Amino acid sequence: QESTIRINCHSLTKTGIKMKLAIFATLASAAAAFAPASKPAFTTELNMAKYASKLQYVDCISTADLPAPGGATSGVAGGLAICIAVDPKGSIYALGDKCPPVNQPLSFGKVNDDGTIQDPVLGTKFSLKTGEVVGAWCPSGIGKLLGGLFEPSGVPTYPVKQAKGAIQVQVDVNAKFNFEANYWAGILDAQGKSDGKYY
Secondary structure, three states: OHHHHHHHHHHHHHHHHHHHHHHHHHHHHHHHHOOOOOOOOOOOHHHOOOOOOOEEEEEEEEHHHOOOOOEEEEEEEOOEEEEEEEOOOOOEEEEEOEEOOOOEEHHHOEEOOOOEEEOOOOOOEEEOOOOOEEOOOOOOHHHHHHHOOOOOOOOOEEOEEEEOOEEEEEEEOOHHHHHHHHHHHHHHHHHOOOOOOOO
């Protein structure tokens, strides 16, 4: 009976080690999925802007959709996802609607009394005026795990005004065209030359 107990203890130890290795492998692969990608040190024609930057005010949301003080909502201006936030005093701010490091919507966040909006998942606070990180980077539970893989980074801010029954945001209206031009040139180049000819 002693030999049976030894064999069972030995097989339990093997199972425990396998389980720990499986958990470690899962965590490592999940962390690698969110790790920043390295950027090439060179540029090609595909990375260059095809259209000059053109800043102009574009309708983002109607004034009827403006959130109450202390709230936020999302909109689109010039093809960009925008978070429209209203602080408790009623001032309106426009920020990029993608929270670093994993791009969940900032418009789902909480607008605080201290002039910040807080990431709803990872807990990072961003200044409504500058978009910079205020306080700790990714302080929530899962944020501590993911945040360690990335350098702290803020969100873009945009000039905003109320006009013609809309909340307008000043954006580069050619940013989307430049992105799409690079995208289509890359797709066409994969199938043939971007000028329509083949190799």
